Amino acid sequence: MGRITAPFGPQHPVLPEPLHLNITYEDEKVVGLSPAIGYVHRGLEKTAEKKEYPENVFLVERVCGICSFMHAMTYCMGIEELMGIEIPPRAQYLRVFYSEISRLHSHLLWLGLFADAFGFENLFMQYWAAREKILDLMELTGGQRVILSSCAIGGIRRDLNAEQIDTAQGVLMQTEEELKRINPVMLNAYTVKQRTVGKGMLSREDALLYGAVGPMLRASGVAQDLRQTGYAAYRELGFAPVVETDGDSYARALVRVRETCQSIELARKALERLPEGEAAVKVKGNPDGETMQRVEQPRGELLYYIKGNGSKNLERLRIRTPTFANIPSLLKMLPGCEMADVPVIVLSIDPCISCTER
Amino acid sequence: MELINKSRVKSPWLLHYDGSSCNGCDIEVLACLTPIYDVERFGIINTGNPKHADILLITGGVNKKAARVVKNLYEQMPEPKVVVAVGVCACSGGVFHDCYNILGGIDRVIPVDVYVPGCAARPEAIIDGVVRALQVLAAKTDKEAVV
Numbered sequence: 001m002g003r004i005t006a007p008f009g010p011q012h013p014v015l016p017e018p019l020h021l022n023i024t025y026e027d028e029k030v031v032g033l034s035p036a037i038g039y040v041h042r043g044l045e046k047t048a049e050k051k052e053y054p055e056n057v058f059l060v061e062r063v064c065g066i067c068s069f070m071h072a073m074t075y076c077m078g079i080e081e082l083m084g085i086e087i088p089p090r091a092q093y094l095r096v097f098y099s100e101i102s103r104l105h106s107h108l109l110w111l112g113l114f115a116d117a118f119g120f121e122n123l124f125m126q127y128w129a130a131r132e133k134i135l136d137l138m139e140l141t142g143g144q145r146v147i148l149s150s151c152a153i154g155g156i157r158r159d160l161n162a163e164q165i166d167t168a169q170g171v172l173m174q175t176e177e178e179l180k181r182i183n184p185v186m187l188n189a190y191t192v193k194q195r196t197v198g199k200g201m202l203s204r205e206d207a208l209l210y211g212a213v214g215p216m217l218r219a220s221g222v223a224q225d226l227r228q229t230g231y232a233a234y235r236e237l238g239f240a241p242v243v244e245t246d247g248d249s250y251a252r253a254l255v256r257v258r259e260t261c262q263s264i265e266l267a268r269k270a271l272e273r274l275p276e277g278e279a280a281v282k283v284k285g286n287p288d289g290e291t292m293q294r295v296e297q298p299r300g301e302l303l304y305y306i307k308g309n310g311s312k313n314l315e316r317l318r319i320r321t322p323t324f325a326n327i328p329s330l331l332k333m334l335p336g337c338e339m340a341d342v343p344v345i346v347l348s349i350d351p352c353i354s355c356t357e358r
Numbered sequence: 359m360e361l362i363n364k365s366r367v368k369s370p371w372l373l374h375y376d377g378s379s380c381n382g383c384d385i386e387v388l389a390c391l392t393p394i395y396d397v398e399r400f401g402i403i404n405t406g407n408p409k410h411a412d413i414l415l416i417t418g419g420v421n422k423k424a425a426r427v428v429k430n431l432y433e434q435m436p437e438p439k440v441v442v443a444v445g446v447c448a449c450s451g452g453v454f455h456d457c458y459n460i461l462g463g464i465d466r467v468i469p470v471d472v473y474v475p476g477c478a479a480r481p482e483a484i485i486d487g488v489v490r491a492l493q494v495l496a497a498k499t500d501k502e503a504v505v
Contacts, residue, residue, distance in 0.1 A: 010427050013406025016384045017376045018424065039424045040378045043457040050456065062453050065382025065478055109385060112392075128392035135389075146382045146478045354381040 003031065010039050014117045014343040017353040021334075021346070028339045035327060041357040048317040053079060053287055054153060056314070063319060064355040065146050066109065067297050069102045071319075072151035074295045077231065078306040079153050082287035089275040091155035092233040097168075097274075098142070098150055099232070099295075100267035104175070105134045106298035107256045107263070110350050111186060114253060117347045118195040123185055130178045137171045140164060155280025165271050176264050183257050196250040200333040200345035203247055210328040214300020215259065216349055219244045219251040226296035237269050249348040256350075286310050297322055299350050321355035366412060366438075367496045369401035372488070373411035373435070377428050377464060378454075379418025382478030383445035387415055390488075395481040397488060408434040413491050415484075419447040419460040425467045432468045438498035440491040442472045445479045452477055 003026050010018035018039035024032040044063055048056045060075045061068040073095055080087060112127035135145045141164055142148035150157050160168070186192060202212065207220035217224055218241060225241035227234045242258045244251040287308030295302045300322030307316040326349045333345055376384050390397045391404050405411055408431045420428060432441065443464045446452035451462030464470050471494045474487035 010424075011375055011406075011408075011431060016374075016388060017381065018427065039421070039427065040376065040418070041421055041423070041459050042378055042419070042454050043459040044454075047454070047457045059453060062380040062382070062477075065380045065385060068380075068382065125393050128389065129394060132389070132392070132394045144478075145480065146385060147380075352381065354376075354379065 002026075008342060008346070012343075014113075014347060015351070016113070017351070019346070019351055019353050023334070023342065025339055030334050030337050030339065030342065033331060033334055035331065037353070037357055039357070040354045044358045045317050045319060049314055052312040053308070053314055054283075056317070057152060058149065060317075060319070061147055061149060063321070063358055064352055066106050066352060067102055067299070067355070068147045069098050069151060070295055070297045070302060072149070073099065073232075074293050074302055074304045075306070076151050076153050077295070078291045078293040078304050079287050079308075081291045081293070082289050082306065082308050083283065083285055085154055085281060085283060087155045087281060088278045089233070090159070090277045090279050093270045093274050094156045094160065094279060095151065095232040096234060096237060096270040097267050098148065098156075100263040100270065101134055101137060103298045104260055104263040104267070105131055105138070107260045108134065110256060110298075110347075111253065111260075114344075114347050115186065115192075117343045118192070120189075120191060123182070123189075123192075126182045126185075130175060130182060133171055133175055133178075137168055140167060152280060154283040155278070157280065159279035160274075165274065169268060169271060172264050172268050176261070179260060179264075183260075186253060186257060192253075193250065195341075195344055196253060196348075197248060199249045199337065199341050200348050201248050202329055202333055204245075206332055207247070207329065210332055211325050212300075212329040213322045213325045214297070214350075215252055215255040216300065216326050216329060218242060219255045220247040221245040226294050226301055229294070231295065233270060237266060237273070239266070249344055252348045286312055287314070299323055299352055299355070300325060319358055321352070321358070323349065323352045323356040326351075327356070363499045366499060367492055369403070370412040370492060370495060371403050371405045371410050372397075372413045372415060373405055373408055373431065374415045375417075375428065375431055377416050377418040377420040377424045377448070378460065379445060379447055383417035383448070386478050386481050387417065387444060387484060390481045390484050395485060397485055400489065400492070402488065409436065411435050412439060412495060413488065414439065414441045415444050415488075416441065416464050417444045417448050419451045419454045419457075419462055420464055420467055421459045421461065425461060428464065428467050438495060440471045440495045440498070441468055442474060442487050442491050443470045444474045444484055444487065446475050446477045449473045449475055
């Protein structure tokens with residue numbers, strides 16, 4: 001039987017970002033593939049060494065536009081540990097609030113794109129309309145729609161006032177109601193199930209073997225979420241990871257749907273229990289020594305390695321992002337699937353290429 | 359032919375490509391297509407095929423590997439065509455201007471007609487840029503009709 005190799009990407013209608021896979025097909029079946037990355041590599045880690053450490057907060061925010069707050073927070077947590085800074089409790093709670101609304105907007109974005117990948121345009125529009133409210137909330141509290149620049153070394157740059165907190169609570173409640181209307185369509189519609197149930201299977205053993213992270217890992221039945229480690233204020237707020245056991249594309253969508261509800265709950269709880277006091281402390285001196293920081297990003301585990309040498313410039317910054325860790329699992333899932341399912345399976349890992357390549 | 363020229367400006371098709379950006383502008387480009395901002399009211403449809411596209415929206419500072427793809431996409435688009443650089447990285451490299459792998463601005467690779475600043479560029483700004491691109495497209499169509 002004849003085999004053909006066809007490229008998937010870098011420019012592809014379902015991908016907002018350039019990912020390149022060379023896929024070999026035998027008739028309609030995928031039999032082999034090799035990924036090629038590098039279309040978004042910018043060289044951020046090297047550039048971070050040239051800039052002063054407080055400036056790097058703005059640089060690492062631009063590793064990825066979707067989860068920019070998480071990147072800034074992880075970097076700040078690392079620098080704070082190196083310099084021995086204790087940030088005020090109010091800042092810890094605000095960091096949880098911003099992390100959760102970032103996760104919420106990222107998951108809604110993904111649910112929309114996922115619906116679009118199997119041609120359900122109406123659902124795509126519904127999810128993105130719901131997401132706009134969260135972006136308005138980000139603009140209200142942080143001053144920008146996608147890249148917030150709210151996190152700073154020593155705390156949070158802009159404190160929230162009582163009025164903003166009230167509005168935020170209202171918006172989160174509204175979004176919860178809105179999602180109660182949209183989510184059943186994603187979970188129960190016949191067309192959605194036809195395209196996702198049983199597609200892109202990843203067993204629990206394979207997920208662990210290939211080092212999957214985030215919703216990918218949790219959809220395969222492993223209860224692992226870095227928020228369990230209790231960074232920022234997660235320990236005080238209480239947290240249990242969302243787990244599904246089926247390990248297919250539908251289970252991944254289900255994990256993310258349930259996580260949107262969880263995020264709303266956590267963000268609201270963080271605002272309710274927000275302690276009084278300052279939102280930031282003054283920072284003096286330079287970082288020295290090395291540290292490793294891990295944070296749960298919407299896509300999984302984000303790892304920062306920071307090495308300072310007592311000067312204003314860092315000696316080394318290393319970032320390992322969740323999509324990079326999920327690509328081996330993608331290569332495991334694709335062989336054997338049908339050509340028409342490739343876009344759905346690729347999207348089910350929630351690829352974020354600008355994170356992966358930095 | 360005249361009918362095609364007339365209707366092209368009323369319903370231009372749009373192609374979007376991420377040339378080494380951070381993603382921020384790309385999700386804003388997509389946000390333009392969704393209900394709140396809705397560029398479809400200007401007759402604009404997002405297409406994935408360069409051979410159907412009249413307007414090319416590019417984000418990001420373009421690295422060496424993406425430059426080849428950007429050039430390919432531009433060459434595959436039929437004349438007349440308009441290029442919109444979305445976001446400060448696409449205009450001049452932005453925060454990445456001194457990264458070793460970034461060429462710095464789309465205009466290093468292909469000719470750009472409209473620049474939309476911002477980090478990330480707001481949907482309102484992107485829509486304004488696209489509407490301006492329509493004027494450029496109309497001007498280019500007229501020029502072509504004379505020749």
